[in-house]
Amino acid sequence: MTNDKNNNAKEQKTAQKADQTVEESPSVRHYRMIIFQGGLILVVIAFLILSFFAFNQAYFGIDLNITLGLQQISHPLFRGLMQAVSWVGFFPQSVIITFLIILLFFEFGFQWESVMGLIAAAVSLSTNSLLKILIHRPRPDANLVDVANTLSSYSFPSGHVMYYVGFFGFVWFLIFSLLKKSWKRTILLVMIGGLILLVGLSRVYLGQHWSSDVLGAYLMGSLVLAANIRIYHWGKSKQFFVS
Numbered sequence: 001m002t003n004d005k006n007n008n009a010k011e012q013k014t015a016q017k018a019d020q021t022v023e024e025s026p027s028v029r030h031y032r033m034i035i036f037q038g039g040l041i042l043v044v045i046a047f048l049i050l051s052f053f054a055f056n057q058a059y060f061g062i063d064l065n066i067t068l069g070l071q072q073i074s075h076p077l078f079r080g081l082m083q084a085v086s087w088v089g090f091f092p093q094s095v096i097i098t099f100l101i102i103l104l105f106f107e108f109g110f111q112w113e114s115v116m117g118l119i120a121a122a123v124s125l126s127t128n129s130l131l132k133i134l135i136h137r138p139r140p141d142a143n144l145v146d147v148a149n150t151l152s153s154y155s156f157p158s159g160h161v162m163y164y165v166g167f168f169g170f171v172w173f174l175i176f177s178l179l180k181k182s183w184k185r186t187i188l189l190v191m192i193g194g195l196i197l198l199v200g201l202s203r204v205y206l207g208q209h210w211s212s213d214v215l216g217a218y219l220m221g222s223l224v225l226a227a228n229i230r231i232y233h234w235g236k237s238k239q240f241f242v243s
Contacts, residue, residue: 040226047219054156054212055135059144063210067145070205082202083148085195089160101171112235113174117167120228124166127224128159128217140207147207157217158209164199165221168192170228 053060073079088097098121106114137156140147153159172192179185200214 040223043219043222047216047223050212050216050219051131051135051156054137054216058138059140059210060212063212064144066211067140067204067207070201071146071207073205079205081198082205085198085202086160086206086208088195089163089199094163098167105174110174110178112232113178116228116232116235117170117174119231120170120225121163121167123228124162124221124224125159127166127220128157128162131157131220132159137213140210142207145207149206149208151208155209156213157220158200158203158213159217160203160209161200161214161217162221162224164196165218166224166228168196169221169225170232172196173225173229 088094098117102114102117102121105117132154135156136154139151139153139155142150172189175185175188175192179188200218203209203214204211
């Protein structure tokens with residue numbers, strides 16, 4: 001009898017905790033949403049301020065110091081890694097890799113995910129092109145830093161970084177959301193996450209962007225990624241491409 005009473009008491013406590021969790025979950029979600037939206041507003045403000053200064057200045061003093069300091073690393077393995085990370089974002093390999101990943105999602109039955117992957121890539125690149133035209137900041141001067149290859153396009157914000165954050169960031173999100181926990185999933189997340197983190201470093205190291213170009217791209221890329229994820233969830237709730 002004593003054991004039965006104890007078991008019943010435990011079950012009642014468990015049920016009460018579950019009820020409290022259900023009751024608290026809407027408020028928790030609302031609190032998290034407020035924090036998330038506040039974070040997005042701060043990112044927008046930071047990007048606008050940075051864009052204003054980038055529009056009026058070819059580079060900042062800290063930009064030059066960061067590039068010169070970073071380029072003191074002369075180890076061939078490090079330079080090779082930086083070149084490899086940036087190589088992924090150049091044409092034509094960027095287009096090939098993008099379509100291969102999209103086709104892979106489609107072949108595994110993730111039609112809406114493949115459509116949103118295409119949208120993520122297109123929005124990231126088109127937004128970057130528009131911003132570069134509006135701000136028209138020149139690339140780093142070869143007289144100031146070591147420039148791996150001279151590029152003709154404008155510098156702010158970095159196209160590589162925006163593409164990696166907008167597209168590969170969305171792929172990272174899909175893998176995290178859709179795949180079950182496994183060592184394969186972990187490896188994919190680490191590889192893609194590492195690519196996103198290292199691309200900014202590589203663009204500065206190769207002398208093709210200033211650090212402020214990279215920072216601006218991470219900020220705007222995050223906004224584009226957040227918008228794509230929001231659209232993805234909206235389309236998922238509408239059951240697009242579900243037979």
